[in-house]
Amino acid sequence: MEFLLIIVVALLAIIAVVVIFDHLGKRKAREAEAAALRNRTYRPGDPFSSADDDSVYGDPRQLKPGDLVELRGQTYAVRGTLRLTQDGYTWTENFLDTGLGSRAWISVEDDPDLEVVLWHELPNVTAQPGPDTVEVDGRRYRSDEAGNARFTSAGTTGLATSGVMAYHDYESGADRLSFEDFGSGWECARGELLSRADYRIFPSDPSPETH
Secondary structure (H helix, E strand, O other), X not given: OHXXXXXXXXXXXXXXXXXXXXXXXXXXXXXXXXXXXXXXXXXXXOOOOOHHHHHHHOXXXXXXOOOEEEEOOEEEEEEEEEEEEEOOEEEEXXXXXXXXXXXXXXXXXXXOOEEEEEEEEOOOXXXXXXXOEEEEOOEEEEEEEEEEXXXXXXXXXXXXXXXXEEEEEEEEOOEEEEEEXXXXXXXXXXXXXXXXXXXXXXXXXXXXXXX
């Protein structure tokens, strides 16, 4: 009986130790989470920065020719990049190609949050930019912004190394419509706003691009 009592006391002691360590572990985890939240909220910089996502999915702001983009399970190569500037504001447009006939463009801008849009060209569009609204393929888009920008081209884009272009952007919910003229007339493309889970970037050079 005495031996059984010793075993029960020992088991109770072990259980007490486990409970104490579990409690301490959970408390440390809560403290770590709180500290991380404080650092993210009160540290200098933007508390809504996408830096954490960039470390996992890659930074689309750094896209350049030679990089790979996995887009909803399909892999594209970046063949060329346009860097556009207007009144000190900069954004990029990147030409993607699977090498098997599927091509697209991805634009990247901070406005003020990161906005990544997948674009596909629309041939034979008769609508012209300028009105407050335009209708394409049965959908009505409202004017968002228009202007002129300077551009530089790297890699394969089908354009000169630098120049001036005109644009007029329209939107309808999360859908986008853009008209661009690089000197040979208006070209139209339909855009789809992408979430961070839609794409992943594999840089050809892991070191950040410098400008």
